[in-house]
Amino acid sequence: MSKRLRRKIYHKHHRRQPPQPAELRPFPTATLGDHPEATEGYANAEVTAGGVDTSERSAKTMESRKVSGLYFIGEVVDVTGQLGGFNFQWAWASGFYAGEAV
Numbered sequence: 856m857s858k859r860l861r862r863k864i865y866h867k868h869h870r871r872q873p874p875q876p877a878e879l880r881p882f883p884t885a886t887l888g889d890h891p892e893a894t895e896g897y898a899n900a901e902v903t904a905g906g907v908d909t910s911e912r913s914a915k916t917m918e919s920r921k922v923s924g925l926y927f928i929g930e931v932v933d934v935t936g937q938l939g940g941f942n943f944q945w946a947w948a949s950g951f952y953a954g955e956a957v
Contacts, residue, residue: 906933916956917949926953 907927912919917932919925929946936945 901938904933904935906931908933913956915952917953918956926956928953 907919909932911921912927912932917926917928919927928949930942932945932949934945936942
């Protein structure tokens with residue numbers, strides 16, 4: 856984090872001086888629990904599922920049905936395909952259509 860950004864954040868929260876890097880503590884992160892047995896875990900995962908439901912955005916423009924001007928493309932959308940570069944194809948194609956709509 857840059858010094859300038861640290862100053863802005865801490866100034867906003869009424870602190871006179873931003874902390875020095877040595878004073879910062881690691882940000883706590885949530886854990887998803889144990890991974891299922893008989894897998895090699897997330898380190899070797901090839902596919903994960905989830906994301907923005909495809910019914911919540913236009914299939915032609917990738918625009919959100921709930922928030923005008925908000926577009927969802929690529930791996931943020933709940934689309935799963937075979938291994939072998941299909942995620943790249945989906946990212947490029949969905950990005951293309953969103954770009955055409957803007």
